Structures are given as C-alpha cells and as structure tokens.
Amino acid sequence: MLANEKAVNQGVAPVTYGQGERPPRGDYASARADYACDQNWSAYTAQEHDLYRRLYERQASQLEGLACDEFIEAVQHLGAPHQIPRFDELSETLRRATRWEVVAVPGLIPEEAFFALLAKRKFPVTGWIRKPEEFEYVVEPDVFHDLFGHVPLLFNPMFADYMQAYGAGGLKASRLDACELLARLYWYTVEFGLIDTPRGLRAYGAGILSSAGELRHSVCSPQPSRVAFDLQRIMRTRYKIDSYQATYFVIESFQQLFEATSPDFTPIYRSVRELPQIDAGAVLPGERQYAASC
Numbered sequence: 001m002l003a004n005e006k007a008v009n010q011g012v013a014p015v016t017y018g019q020g021e022r023p024p025r026g027d028y029a030s031a032r033a034d035y036a037c038d039q040n041w042s043a044y045t046a047q048e049h050d051l052y053r054r055l056y057e058r059q060a061s062q063l064e065g066l067a068c069d070e071f072i073e074a075v076q077h078l079g080a081p082h083q084i085p086r087f088d089e090l091s092e093t094l095r096r097a098t099r100w101e102v103v104a105v106p107g108l109i110p111e112e113a114f115f116a117l118l119a120k121r122k123f124p125v126t127g128w129i130r131k132p133e134e135f136e137y138v139v140e141p142d143v144f145h146d147l148f149g150h151v152p153l154l155f156n157p158m159f160a161d162y163m164q165a166y167g168a169g170g171l172k173a174s175r176l177d178a179c180e181l182l183a184r185l186y187w188y189t190v191e192f193g194l195i196d197t198p199r200g201l202r203a204y205g206a207g208i209l210s211s212a213g214e215l216r217h218s219v220c221s222p223q224p225s226r227v228a229f230d231l232q233r234i235m236r237t238r239y240k241i242d243s244y245q246a247t248y249f250v251i252e253s254f255q256q257l258f259e260a261t262s263p264d265f266t267p268i269y270r271s272v273r274e275l276p277q278i279d280a281g282a283v284l285p286g287e288r289q290y291a292a293s294c
C-alpha cells in the first residue's frame with residue numbers, strides 16, 4: 001500500500017543501529033534515499049516470530065477453495081512458517097524465479113518512491129510486525145501483510161511483469177497528476193482482486209489474502225457486488241479503507257490483467273476524468289454480476 005501523509009515529510013538522514021538493535025516502528029531516519037533500510041533480522045524477538053507463525057497458520061488454513069492456485073502453490077516459497085523470513089534469503093529465491101527481490105522499508109513510503117522500487121522489480125516490505133493485540137486487524141501494513149499477502153504472486157511470471165509495469169505506470173501517472181486514478185487500479189487488483197476459475201471465484205489480492213475475515217467474505221458472501229474487470233470502471237470507482245470492500249472486480253486470467261493494462265493510459269485518464277465517479281458498492285444498469293461461489 002502507498003503512503004499518503006506522515007511518512008512523506010520524514011527525513012532520511014542515515015542512522016545506524018547496532019547488532020541486534022532494531023529501529024522502532026516507522027523509523028524513517030534509518031532509511032536510505034530510496035527508502036530501503038536494513039531488515040535487522042536478529043532483532044526480532046521470539047514473541048514476534050511466534051506472532052508471525054500464528055498469523056501465518058491462521059491464514060494458511062483458510063486458503064483451500066478461497067485463494068487462487070498460483071498463490072497456494074507459491075506460498076511455500078516464503079519458507080518455514082515458524083519465523084519471520086530473512087529478506088535476503090527470500091530475495092535469492094525470488095530473483096531466480098522472476099528476477100524480483102524484496103527490500104525492507106520502515107513502513108508506508110511516498111508514492112513516487114514506491115513506484116520507483118516496483119519499476120526496478122524491488123518489492124518494499126515493512127520490517128516491523130504488529131503487536132499481539134493487533135492480531136485481528138492492523139491499520140497499517142506490517143511484515144505479515146506485505147510478505148504473506150504480496151510476495152507469493154511475485155513468483156508468477158505474468159503477475160510479476162504486471163507489478164513492474166504498474167511501477168513504471170505510476171511514475172508516469174505522477175507526471176500526469178493521475179495517481180488517484182491509478183491507485184484505484186492497484187486497490188482493486190493487487191490488494192482486493194478476485195479471479196474466476198473453472199472451480200469458482202478465488203482471491204488473488206493481498207489485502208484479502210492477509211485478512212482473517214475478508215478472504216471468506218470476498219468469495220462467499222452474498223453482500224458485495226462482483227463486477228467483471230474493466231479498466232475505466234475501476235478508475236471511476238471509489239473504495240473503502242475502513243471496512244470490507246463493497247465491490248470486487250473479477251479478472252479471467254493474469255494475462256487478461258496484463259494485456260488490459262498495457263495500452264498508454266494518457267488518453268484513458270483523460271476520458272475517465274470526464275465521466276462521473278462511482279460509489280463503492282454501486283452497480284451500473286445492465287452490469288453483470290458474478291455470484292458468490294461457495
């Protein structure tokens with residue numbers, strides 16, 4: 001997810017930490033100019049590793065029938081679930097698979113820094129883990145959301161290329177003052193996307209896959225609307241940041257996602273700006289809905 005406010009104005013003066021010492025949550029002073037910082041793996045406590053294990057096990061036990069196969073197959077690459085992975089080891093595996101790597105960051109980072117990292121096939125992963133009392137829900141993305149939610153699909157070649165293209169597209173959108181429209185694409189695909197499969201709808205979005213409750217809700221609940229992926233429809237649609245999504249967009253394949261987002265967005269941003277915005281949950285006349293599938 002992207003930073004909007006606080007993080008943006010923090011300095012990035014280099015500060016070093018001793019062996020086994022870890023910067024506090026959101027310590028931007030320890031980040032380099034591109035916002036990458038050291039993971040400082042040895043500073044995680046046994047309790048933090050254990051919290052990661054409990055989060056991992058809760059999510060892993062729910063994946064069958066709800067997460068897409070590509071995610072389920074790749075989740076094993078995160079390594080042993082009993083501890084927070086070492087980012088350098090994970091990067092090595094990921095580099096071999098799709099030429100991606102993960103880099104530690106202090107938390108949410110400014111949009112442009114985020115885009116620049118993605119465009120270089122570097123996925124920023126928050127170093128800190130939530131507190132035990134945030135087991136059910138954490139407001140900002142932590143290491144569990146970033147790793148468990150996002151990294152498995154970076155092992156999929158088509159999705160990996162989509163993420164890089166998104167980064168490059170983000171740098172371009174910054175110049176066109178179109179980040180708000182492009183952010184909706186990220187939200188409704190990378191974070192909350194559903195995919196149709198011969199065995200029914202499945203989740204591929206990281207916000208869903210790392211959430212205790214939204215995984216089942218997104219696939220099974222009769223409440224939300226589920227609409228076929230449509231680039232302009234997505235760019236017009238507002239989203240919820242404090243509740244389960246009221247609308248999900250459904251792709252047919254990662255290839256469809258990649259191809260539908262390949263054209264130059266410059267004229268698309270222009271035409272989307274001419275059209276009315278759509279509220280989360282709204283259904284347009286004649287719009288086909290996907291049924292809940294469990």
Ligand code: PHE
Binds near residue numbers: 167168172
């Ligand atoms: N094709 C988009 C553009 O020209 C870039 C992009 C690709 C954006 C994939 C998002 C995802 O702006």
Ligand code: FE
Binds near residue numbers: 001146149207
């Ligand atoms: Fe995310």
